[in-house]
Structures are given as structure tokens and as C-alpha cells.
Amino acid sequence: RSWTLGGEAFTRETFERMQSVLKPERILNGYGPTETVVTPMLWAAYEGDTLTSAYAPIGTAVGPRKLYVLDQDLNRVPVGVAGELYIGNEVGLARGYHQRPDLTAERFLPDPFGEPGERMYRTGDLVKYRDDGVMEYLGRVDQQVKIRGFRIELGEIESQLLGHEQIREAAVVAQPSPTGDRLVAYIVARPSVGAALEPRTERSEAPSLNVTAILDDLSQSLPDYMVPSQLITLEAMPLTPAGKVDRKALPAPQWQTASEGDAPQTDNEQTLAAIWQQLLGRETVSRDDNFFALGGDSILALQVVSRARQQGLALTPKELFEQPVLKELAVQAVSAQASVIAQQPLQGALPLLPIQQHFFSLNPPSPSHWNQHLWLALDAPMERPALEATLQALYQQHDALRLQFTREQNGWAQTCLPADPPSHELLWWRQTPDDAAVSALCEQTQQSLNIEAGELFRVLYVQTPQQPDRLLLVIHHLAVDGVSWRILLDDLLSAYGQALAGQAITLPERTHNLGDWHQALLQWLQKNGDERLPFWQAQQPDKTSAALPAYAEKQSATLSLDKEDTRRLLQDAPTKLGVSVPALLLTALARTLKPSSVGAALEPRTRSREKSLDAIRGSSAAPTGNLPLVINLEGHGRETRLASGMDLSRTLGWFTSLYPVSLPFSDDPRQNLFAVSQQLQQTEPDGGVGYGALRFLADSALNDSPDAPVTFNYLGQYHDDALIQGFTPLRGGGTAQAGDNPMASPLAINGQVVGGQLELVWDFASSVYDEQQIAHWCGRYRQALQALLALADAPREACADPALVTRLNRTGDLPVLWCPHPVTGRTTGYQALAASLEGQWQVRGLQSRSFLEPGWFDPSLNEMAERYYRTVRQQQPEGPYYLLGWSLGGALSMELAHRLEQAGETVAFVGLLDTYVPGHEVAEDQWSSPQAQQTLREHLGMLLTSASSMALDDCIARLRDSKPAQWPQRFTQWLATQPIDPALADSAAQLLHAWAVEQHLRDLCWGYQLPALQAPVHSWWASEPAGRARTLENGLGECVEFAHSEAVAADHLTIVREPSFLQGLPALLGRTKTRDSLTEMPG
Structure with a gap:
């Protein structure tokens, strides 16, 4: 006997019941959506077979069906990785949905892996391949929900539930609750032994389940955000007329019950x-x-x-x-x-904290002008008497606002003044006619502090006609840090409200003071200083005699990630890779400032600036090899865990920790990430506070330590709600630091997540770096960080792919010249070159995989080059190797040569034809220019004459807001809304795909760094436009040896077929050819 099932997911419990009760010789699980007609997939089990997965497999293809497991960008996923099932081959595939062209276009897509004109059906089912080629069903793609910011596949949770011995059926849905959408699991228990064959009656009760035990089991196998908030036991699942689970009919959970409610209780x-x-x-x-x-x-x-x-x-x-x-x-x-803490105000002499000693070690010429400030617009005007009372209360409550500093023979000392009313004017209340006067007042306020007179705090209240009142709070950095401002704003609003109501101002109790923290650090040194000293000694940068640049030289550049990449940074990558967000950010920095003779020469525009990269790497030696990157890290410094019972949660002051970390570098990004993560973990015992204590509070080997030339500070996520309501932060507010004071480091990178997007502000000294160099590093940083995020997506391992090789002329017993594709991704541009070498050389191109798999987009130039390298080695196992590249193909030729040299192979010839030189010609943002968008619009308009002008504008807008890898899918969706002839639509789709590939490759170039080569380089440069050839030649000439270099009377597009170049190439190649070049090539 044979039993066949279909129509709904076939659970393991059903399989086991059939085996034990019906005892069939064979069980067939048929899979097939109606759109694929009959049964495109089948799985068979026989007597005695067992099942370990939650659902029965859906098997293998029946007949000539094509099965694809793809990701959201229509890339094939590896065996064992979940993806969406697509079914191809026109046999059995429906034409579409009757009078529903929109739905037809959404579900029936062009088959990028089939013959021209073939389609595939998007099933919406989440599946994965097993190692034996059998496909497993995991759930529905449309069951993905977002809970607490995490994307969750409900099918994964259902699969875990069905694996529990007590559960027969399971369905998980997202249900609304008082705290937002929550996961609710509905389960049907397995019947007790002997009850399986008993008929179900209306009085039948669901077997009892240990809900707590089930949730505990789930918490062991799933992240906490995937564990359902409730488990609801049902006698049976509600079904639709088609026999599927009716999720809309599942009962609503009761969130407020005492037993299962999750609202706060105590x-x-x-x-x-x-x-x-x-x-x-x-x-x-x-x-x-x-x-x-x-x-x-x-x-x-x-x-x-x-x-x-x-x-x-x-x-x-x-x-x-x-x-x-x-x-x-x-x-x-x-x-x-x-917990009792002394509440009397601090008064008298007070030792300097480590970060304060660091400040004075910089010897600022204008020590009183080094401030932090907030410049705020008020929703409603404030009353002067109430504000004056508020500021006096703050001054008396917070000890740091009463600090006074004295220059003594052995350095600086500080004293805390009595908590009496201040002798200086805290509030400047001013009326101004215009913004120019306001700006002048802000500058005056910033310059008005005097640390030797104890004037560390000033507030400017400005009234200007036709504008909201504004408030400037200025505090010297010696008395405040980022955490302090939040405390101060809380107290300011509370005190002002009390004063406005005519009440006596009462502020929350004090926490431990500055002196308490200093004493706690001394106690920590006695217990732990000797143990931690060797680690911090190993982090030291090399000493330098260079003076710090002046603050007046400071310029800034900002790098931002989009919201999707930021989400991956904050959620996906840390969870999947097991590393922290700072580890990801700092690994990207280490890879950005990778030591390389090429990189050191390319980025600085003059030889004098080559030393900047060496200094950053913490070494005065030659800039080659895997040197560590030594940087200064900043932390909030309030590591109260180092002192039992210590509480600084309401203490104003400058507690920041500043400490060096030596970040290792590895060619392999995954190994690099884990090495950096381990290094950061070694700072955790004291959170960096120990370094400052050892350097400034103890007699140790760190007393004369230098500062690293780069500072990095990640401030976490900024929440608008954390700011006091009633104030709107403004830009400006005057100059916080005197121009003659030194910058703390020539390069400082400050990162924060604002509005769901990571922002990294690069502050740099213009005398050390120029804008072009910083822009280049920003681009490299973006590329490095995105490559690290891609590790969490389990990308396919780069492997040899013979399909990438294009034979551009006839083969024979001839040496091979390899020509990687230019930025277009195609190798057709080399045809004139191949014809000129006919009978002398085999010319073989390497084309982009994107034209073989339209859904494929390489994640980085390095991974693309690795795939090409393995392909070349498979086709030609031994050297010597000959490489020539035009445009981006030149950079890829250098990547191939670099890998071949590392493998010990001989590279006899590297030809660069008007090649891309990072940092000297920036065309990476082509798509962002209106001209490029208009050009694409015109090309599409010539093909799609029936599309209206408004429709084409909509098309370009859809593309503008997405990445090139998403363009084909967005374009297909747009086409589905337009009355366009299918043949023209197909041509337009091919045009759009070519644009997407080219722009994606341009994006990959952003921040790219060329490798170092031993082989001499032969180069040709387009002479048009004038001056460009010399610029590129000089840029590359500083980092490679030229065996040959010349300008060709052509532009970038025509140089590859310029007769003068083609005529001279054979002789040049002939001079490099040796007997060993006669290599037998397959095919």
C-alpha cells in the first residue's frame, strides 16, 4: 500500500502516526503550488524510515523541472542555507493570473538561469537543500515578521516547536499586545499513549502541557527575541476549506491575565x-x-x-x-x-583625575578655552528669576561646577570651592537685534571662562525679535563629559519647574564625588596595577617628536551608513558573528589603514605625507607587512564595577577614559575581525580606566607614554527622547576651543547612531592630511565595513568558475594573455586587441559573473578578484602568466598578479591600459549625478515609447533610492505597472541590468586600495583630456616600477582599439615571452 499526502506541510508527528498505525509500504509527500500544475516535486519514504526534521522533506524535481533556492537578490544560496524556492522550466508553468497582470509580474519572473524567454515561479516557500540533494520545507517567506527590531522567520520557531516530543502541531503568529507586536505560539499536544486511535469528541480535552518547560527548551535553541511571549494550547488547529491552518481564526491572546500577562507587575x-x-x-x-x-x-x-x-x-x-x-x-x-552616601558638598584640595592630568600634559596655550556646550532653542520663553535660581542651585549641587585650578611649580592643582552662591555671574541675559549680534555673544561667552578664577560655567540667554528664545550652556571640559550633560539637563528642568512654581528647589541626592573616585582608583592600583601593567605596555605606540597640530587647523568629513546597513551592524552581524559593534567598527578601521607601500604612496599627494600612514600604524619602519594599528580609544570611564558600591550615576565631572589599543591586521577579514575582538576583550578587565590610572596616578613604565596619532570614539545610539523636552538642539553656539590650543590627535573619528543611521565624523588636521586623502579613507572604510557585514550573510566561497572565461580569438599552442573585464563587466572591448594578436597569443577575457547569473552581484573587488584568480589557476596551473587590463581591468590584473606572486608563481607581464588609480580619479559616484540619471532616463525613453514622462520619472526615483543590486527587481516591479510590449520590456530590462552591473562595480571601487607588485608594469595612458595622463601616471608611478609607460593619442574609451597601441603591443609582449610560456591549455 502507498499513501500520498499534499496540500499542507506534512509534519513529523503525522509521519510517525502513519508509520505506526497505517503501516504503509510507501509514503509519498507531493509538493506543488497550483501555479506549477500537478506535482513538480516528490519525496518518498518506505517502511522503517524515520524522520528527524519538523516537516517531511518535499523531495526532488519530477521530470524536467528546474528548482532554485535563492536569496532576496535572486542569488543562489549554498547547500544548507535557507532561501526561497523558485520553480522554472515552461513545462507545467502557468501563463499567469487571469486579468491580474500586476500579480503575474510579481510571481512569474524571467529565469536568469534559463534560456532567453524562460520564466520561473516564485513560490513564497522557505526551503533549504540537504547534502544529499533532497529539499526540506521550512515555512513560508511571507511569515517573516519584525519584532523588537528583529526580522524573524516564524517557520523557524514552528520547526523548533514541532521538534518537541509533546507537540503535534504548531503555528506561530505576531499578535498585537500592550507593548507592541509579540510572538504567540499555538500548539496542539500529542495524544497520550493509546489515545491516538480514539475518536475525538466535543468533550475531548487537549492533553496538558508543561508550558514553562517548553519555553525553557526554546530559550536554549533560539535567541531570546524568537521565544514566544505566550503558548496557547488548542484541541485542534482551525483550518481553511482547503485544509490549511487558518491563522486569522486563531484565538486572540489575553495579555492582561495574571498568569500569562507580561505587563510590569510589582x-x-x-x-x-x-x-x-x-x-x-x-x-x-x-x-x-x-x-x-x-x-x-x-x-x-x-x-x-x-x-x-x-x-x-x-x-x-x-x-x-x-x-x-x-x-x-x-x-x-x-x-x-x-546605600548611604555622604551628602555634604565637596570642598578643598582635590587630586587631578587621569583625564585631567592628560589635558594639562598637552600644555594648551589657552587652557581656559577648551569647552563643551549646548546651544538650544526654547519651545517657550523662560523667566529670568526662576532661571537664575535654577543655575545657582545647580552650581551648589554639583561639585565639578565649583572647581578652581592653580598653576604651581610642579604642575596644575585643583580645588573645590565652597557651595556658596557664586561670586561670578552665571547668567548673561541679553537682547540682540539680529543673528550677527547673537554669534558675537556666543563667541564672547565661550571665551569668558577662567579656570584659575573658578569660572567654569556660564549660561547665555538670548532674545531676538521674530525668533524663539535661545539658551547657550557652556562648561569647561575639565568639569563635564557626555554623561554629565544628561544629568545636568535633567536637573535643570526639574529645578526650573520648582522655581517657576515658587517652590524651594530640591534636587536628587548626590552620588559619590570626584574624590571618592580618585581614592577608588588608587585602591584598584594597589590590587590590580602590577597585573595589568604588561598588557598596557604592549599597547604603546612609538614615540614621535612631531608637535600636535593647532585646533585652528581642524577640518571634518562625515561618513554615513544607510539604515539597512546600520541595522545589519547593530543586529545581524553581532548576533551571527559573536562580536561587538566596536569590534566591527575598529576592524574596518584597521583594514582601512592597512600598511602597504602602494597605499602609503597613493593616498598622500606628496612624499612628505607618506610618513603619515607610517605614523598611524605606530611604526617608523617601511610601511609593509602586517603591522598593527595603534589607536587611542575613548570610553565614558565610569567603570564603577572596579570599586564595590561605587555610584557615579549623578556625578558631574570629566571621567573619560583614554587608552591605546594595538589592533592586529590579517589579510583574511574574518580572522582579522576575531583577532580585533579578542584584543578588545583584553581591555575589559578595567575598561581602559586602568591605563589612565597606571600612567598618571602611579609610578610606572607608562608615565612617559606617548599618545597614538588616531583617536576613535563610538558613542552608541542617540535617542532624541533622552534629551529634555522643551529644548531643540541647534548647530553653532560659538567656538568651543581656542585656535592655538592643540588638537588631542591629528585624526579623531567619532561615531554615533543617529536616526537609525551610523554617522562617523572624521576630524583631521589640515597640515597633516588633505580632504582627498580623508575622502579616500572614508571610502575604504565603508568598503571594509560592508565586507565585514557580508560575513554574517554567509557568502559563497569564491571558487573557480570556467564559465567566466571568454575566448576572444582562436586557441592553439600559444601562450595566453589574460584580460579581466573593465568597469562594464564585459570583455567585448578587447576584440580589436584579440584580433591584432591572432596567431601569436591566445587572448582570454574574464567577464563578470553578473552576466551569467543576472541576480549575482559581487560583494567586493577582493572577493571578485579571488574568484578570477582561482579560475585562472584552474585554466593555467603554472606560469609564467601574462596579464593586461583596461580601465578597472587594470586594477583586477594587479590583483591577479599579486595573488600569483604570493603563490610563488612567475608573472612575466602586467599591462595596464588607462587603468583605474584609486584616489586620483574619482568617478565612483556617477549614479549620484543628475546627468547620469538623465542619460538613463533618455535611453529608457527611447526604448519604452509608450511610457509617460511621469512614469519614467517614477522609475528613476525608484532606482535612485536603492542600491544597484536591487535595480533589476525594482525595475521588474515598475514594468509590471506599465502597458509595455513584452519584447521592448525585455530589451529595457537588459539595458537596466547592464547599467546596474556597471554602477555596482563603480561602487565597489569606492575606497579600493591597489596591491603591491614585484613584477614591472607596462602602462599606456589616454592623453585626452589634457593633463589627466600625467596625473594618473604620477599617482601609480610612486608605488610601482614601470618597465614601459607612454601616453596614447586617444581618450579612455578609444585607447583599447587605438592603432598605435595595437601595433606596438605584439613586439612588447614578444620581448617578455620565454620558452616556458608555451603552456598547453585545456580546450
Whole structure:
């Protein structure tokens, strides 16, 4: 007997029941959407077979069907990796949906792997291939939901549930709750032993399940954000008339019940939930939420601790990190009365903290003008008496605002003044006629502080006609840091509200003061200093005699990631790779400033600037080899975990930690990432605070340590809700630092996630770096970071691909000249060259894989070059090798030559034909120019004459907002909305695909770095436009040896077929040819 099933996913429980009860000789699982007519796939099981997966496999193809498992960009995924199933071959494929051209275009797509005109059907089913070629069903793609910022495949959770011995059926859906959408699992229990054959009656009860145990099991195999908030047991799943689970008919969960509700319950939970909502911008927070999964970070954690103390709960940052789930953290919270901290104001002499000593070690000529400030627009005017009372209360409450510094014979000293009303004017209340007067007042305020007079705090209130009132708060950096501002703004609003209401101002209790922290550091040194000293000694940069540049030289450049890449940075990559966000950012930096004789020569425009890269690498030696990158890292420095019971959550002051880290470099990006991650983990015992204590508070080998020439600071995620309501931050506010003061480092990179996008601001000294160099590094950084993010997507391993090779002339017993494609991705441009070498050389091109697999787009130039290298080695196992490249093909030829040389092979000839030289000709942003967009619009308009002008504008807008790899899919979607002849649409799609490939390759070039070569280089440069050839030749000539270099009377497009070049090439190649070049080639 044979039993056949179909129509719905076939679960393991059903399979086992059939085997045990029906005992069939064979079970067939037929798979096939209606659109593919009958059964394109089949899986067979026989008596005695077992099943380990949650669902029965859907098998293999029946007949000539083509099966593809693809990602969202229509790239094939490796065996074992989940993707969407597409079914091809016109046999059995429906024509489409009756009178639904939009849906037809969405589900029936051109088959990029088939013959011209063939289609494939998008099933919407999530599947994966097993090693034996059998396909497994995992769920529906359209069951993907987003919970707490994470994209979740519901089928994965259902598969885990179905693997539980107590569960027969399972369905998971996202249901609305008081705290947003939550996961709810509906399950049907397996019947008890002997009950399988009993008829089900209306009084039948679902077998009891241990819900807690099931959730515990899930938490062991799934990330916390994929564990359902509720498990609801059903007697049977509701079904549609077609026999499928009717998800809309599943009962709504009861979120407010005492047994299963996840709203905050205890007083502590409710208090903490309210604080989380304020800081994280959430309308609701559940008792099961994880602080960091909601977007919290270490700086916001300090605010949680501070606000909890204001509400009467004592917490430490360490407790929040160890117990980030609300209900668990609430148990840790105790009454703040249990932790008693002296409340009297600090007064008298006070030792300098490490970061303050570092400040004075820079010997700033204008030490009083080194400020931080906030420039704010007010939603409503403030009253002067209430604001004056508020500022006086802040001055008396916060010790750091009363610091006074004295220049003594052995250096600087600080004193904390009594908490009396200030002797200087805290508030400048001014009325101004226009913005010019406002700017002058802001500058005057910035320059008005005097650290030797104890004037570290000034507030400017400005009233200007026809504009909202504005408030400038200026504090000397010696008294404030980033965390301090959040404390200060909280107190300012609270105190002002009390003063405005005529109440006496009462601020929350003090936490430990500056002196307490200094004493805690000394105690830490006694216990841990000797143990940590060797590690910090190993991080030291080389000493340099170069003076720090002046602040007046500071310029800035900003690099931003889009929201999707930022999401991958914050969520996907750390989870899948097991590394931190700082590890990813710093590895990208290490790879950006990779030591290379080519890189060192290309980026600085003069030889004097070549030394800048060497200095950054922390070495005065030749800039080659895998030298570490030594940088300074900044942290908030409030590492209270180093001192039991220490609380700085409401303490103003400058606590920043500044410490060097030697970042290793490896050619392999994955190894590089993990090496950097391990290095950062070694800083965790003291969070960098130990370095400052050893350098400035102890007699140690670090006392005379130099600073690294690069500083990096990642500030986490910025939340608008963390700012006090009623204020709007403004740009400007005057110059925070005197121009004659030194920059802390010639290059400082500050990163923060703002509005869901990573922003990296590169502050650099114009006397050390120029804008072109920084722009080039920004491009390289973007490429390096995106390559690291791609590691989390499990890209296919680069391997040899003979299909990439194009034979451009007749083959024979001749040496081979390899010609990688230019930026177009095609090799047709070499045809004139191949004809000129007929009978002397085999000319073989390397074309982009994108024209073999239209959904394929290489993730980076390095991975593309690796694939080409393996292809060349497969086709020609031994040297000598001859390479020639035009445009981008020149860079690829150098990549191939570099890899061949590393493998010990002989590279006899490298020819560069008007090649791309990074940093000297920037054309990477071509698509961003209106001219390029207009050109594409005109080309499409000539083909698609029936498309309206408005429709073409819509098409270009869709492409403008997406990456080139997404263009074909976006264009197909747009075509589906237009009344266009299919033949013309196909031609337009091919045109668009060619544009997408070229622009994608241009994007990959952004920030690219050429490799170093031992082989001499032969180069030809287009002489038009005038001056360009010399610029490119000089750029490349500083880093490679030229065996031959000349300008050709042609432009970039025509040089490859210029007769003078073609006539001279054979003789030049002939001089390099040896007897060993007669290599037998396959085919």
C-alpha cells in the first residue's frame, strides 16, 4: 500500500502516526503550488524510515523541472542555507493570473538561469537543500515578521516547536499586545499513549502541557527575541476549506491575565518600566523585555541607574548588564536608603583625575578655552528669576561646577570651592537685534571662562525679535563629559519647574564625588596595577617628536551608513558573528589603514605625507607587512564595577577614559575581525580606566607614554527622547576651543547612531592630511565595513568558475594573455586587441559573473578578484602568466598578479591600459549625478515609447533610492505597472541590468586600495583630456616600477582599439615571452 499526502506541510508527528498505525509500504509527500500544475516535486519514504526534521522533506524535481533556492537578490544560496524556492522550466508553468497582470509580474519572473524567454515561479516557500540533494520545507517567506527590531522567520520557531516530543502541531503568529507586536505560539499536544486511535469528541480535552518547560527548551535553541511571549494550547488547529491552518481564526491572546500577562507587575517593575519608556522612547515596556534588545547601551544604562535612584531604587550598572530583563532587574533593585552616601558638598584640595592630568600634559596655550556646550532653542520663553535660581542651585549641587585650578611649580592643582552662591555671574541675559549680534555673544561667552578664577560655567540667554528664545550652556571640559550633560539637563528642568512654581528647589541626592573616585582608583592600583601593567605596555605606540597640530587647523568629513546597513551592524552581524559593534567598527578601521607601500604612496599627494600612514600604524619602519594599528580609544570611564558600591550615576565631572589599543591586521577579514575582538576583550578587565590610572596616578613604565596619532570614539545610539523636552538642539553656539590650543590627535573619528543611521565624523588636521586623502579613507572604510557585514550573510566561497572565461580569438599552442573585464563587466572591448594578436597569443577575457547569473552581484573587488584568480589557476596551473587590463581591468590584473606572486608563481607581464588609480580619479559616484540619471532616463525613453514622462520619472526615483543590486527587481516591479510590449520590456530590462552591473562595480571601487607588485608594469595612458595622463601616471608611478609607460593619442574609451597601441603591443609582449610560456591549455 502507498499513501500520498499534499496540500499542507506534512509534519513529523503525522509521519510517525502513519508509520505506526497505517503501516504503509510507501509514503509519498507531493509538493506543488497550483501555479506549477500537478506535482513538480516528490519525496518518498518506505517502511522503517524515520524522520528527524519538523516537516517531511518535499523531495526532488519530477521530470524536467528546474528548482532554485535563492536569496532576496535572486542569488543562489549554498547547500544548507535557507532561501526561497523558485520553480522554472515552461513545462507545467502557468501563463499567469487571469486579468491580474500586476500579480503575474510579481510571481512569474524571467529565469536568469534559463534560456532567453524562460520564466520561473516564485513560490513564497522557505526551503533549504540537504547534502544529499533532497529539499526540506521550512515555512513560508511571507511569515517573516519584525519584532523588537528583529526580522524573524516564524517557520523557524514552528520547526523548533514541532521538534518537541509533546507537540503535534504548531503555528506561530505576531499578535498585537500592550507593548507592541509579540510572538504567540499555538500548539496542539500529542495524544497520550493509546489515545491516538480514539475518536475525538466535543468533550475531548487537549492533553496538558508543561508550558514553562517548553519555553525553557526554546530559550536554549533560539535567541531570546524568537521565544514566544505566550503558548496557547488548542484541541485542534482551525483550518481553511482547503485544509490549511487558518491563522486569522486563531484565538486572540489575553495579555492582561495574571498568569500569562507580561505587563510590569510589582512596584519595582513599574518604576523601572517607566524609566525605560522615557529613555528608550517606548510607549510601553513589558516585564520580559531586554534593555539592550530595545536599544539600550552603556551610556543609557547609567541614566537608568540615576533615574532609578531618584525614584528610590538602588541599582548599579553592573547589575543592569548582568540582569537586563526587566523582571529580573527589578528583583535586584533595593531601596536606595540601604546605600548611604555622604551628602555634604565637596570642598578643598582635590587630586587631578587621569583625564585631567592628560589635558594639562598637552600644555594648551589657552587652557581656559577648551569647552563643551549646548546651544538650544526654547519651545517657550523662560523667566529670568526662576532661571537664575535654577543655575545657582545647580552650581551648589554639583561639585565639578565649583572647581578652581592653580598653576604651581610642579604642575596644575585643583580645588573645590565652597557651595556658596557664586561670586561670578552665571547668567548673561541679553537682547540682540539680529543673528550677527547673537554669534558675537556666543563667541564672547565661550571665551569668558577662567579656570584659575573658578569660572567654569556660564549660561547665555538670548532674545531676538521674530525668533524663539535661545539658551547657550557652556562648561569647561575639565568639569563635564557626555554623561554629565544628561544629568545636568535633567536637573535643570526639574529645578526650573520648582522655581517657576515658587517652590524651594530640591534636587536628587548626590552620588559619590570626584574624590571618592580618585581614592577608588588608587585602591584598584594597589590590587590590580602590577597585573595589568604588561598588557598596557604592549599597547604603546612609538614615540614621535612631531608637535600636535593647532585646533585652528581642524577640518571634518562625515561618513554615513544607510539604515539597512546600520541595522545589519547593530543586529545581524553581532548576533551571527559573536562580536561587538566596536569590534566591527575598529576592524574596518584597521583594514582601512592597512600598511602597504602602494597605499602609503597613493593616498598622500606628496612624499612628505607618506610618513603619515607610517605614523598611524605606530611604526617608523617601511610601511609593509602586517603591522598593527595603534589607536587611542575613548570610553565614558565610569567603570564603577572596579570599586564595590561605587555610584557615579549623578556625578558631574570629566571621567573619560583614554587608552591605546594595538589592533592586529590579517589579510583574511574574518580572522582579522576575531583577532580585533579578542584584543578588545583584553581591555575589559578595567575598561581602559586602568591605563589612565597606571600612567598618571602611579609610578610606572607608562608615565612617559606617548599618545597614538588616531583617536576613535563610538558613542552608541542617540535617542532624541533622552534629551529634555522643551529644548531643540541647534548647530553653532560659538567656538568651543581656542585656535592655538592643540588638537588631542591629528585624526579623531567619532561615531554615533543617529536616526537609525551610523554617522562617523572624521576630524583631521589640515597640515597633516588633505580632504582627498580623508575622502579616500572614508571610502575604504565603508568598503571594509560592508565586507565585514557580508560575513554574517554567509557568502559563497569564491571558487573557480570556467564559465567566466571568454575566448576572444582562436586557441592553439600559444601562450595566453589574460584580460579581466573593465568597469562594464564585459570583455567585448578587447576584440580589436584579440584580433591584432591572432596567431601569436591566445587572448582570454574574464567577464563578470553578473552576466551569467543576472541576480549575482559581487560583494567586493577582493572577493571578485579571488574568484578570477582561482579560475585562472584552474585554466593555467603554472606560469609564467601574462596579464593586461583596461580601465578597472587594470586594477583586477594587479590583483591577479599579486595573488600569483604570493603563490610563488612567475608573472612575466602586467599591462595596464588607462587603468583605474584609486584616489586620483574619482568617478565612483556617477549614479549620484543628475546627468547620469538623465542619460538613463533618455535611453529608457527611447526604448519604452509608450511610457509617460511621469512614469519614467517614477522609475528613476525608484532606482535612485536603492542600491544597484536591487535595480533589476525594482525595475521588474515598475514594468509590471506599465502597458509595455513584452519584447521592448525585455530589451529595457537588459539595458537596466547592464547599467546596474556597471554602477555596482563603480561602487565597489569606492575606497579600493591597489596591491603591491614585484613584477614591472607596462602602462599606456589616454592623453585626452589634457593633463589627466600625467596625473594618473604620477599617482601609480610612486608605488610601482614601470618597465614601459607612454601616453596614447586617444581618450579612455578609444585607447583599447587605438592603432598605435595595437601595433606596438605584439613586439612588447614578444620581448617578455620565454620558452616556458608555451603552456598547453585545456580546450
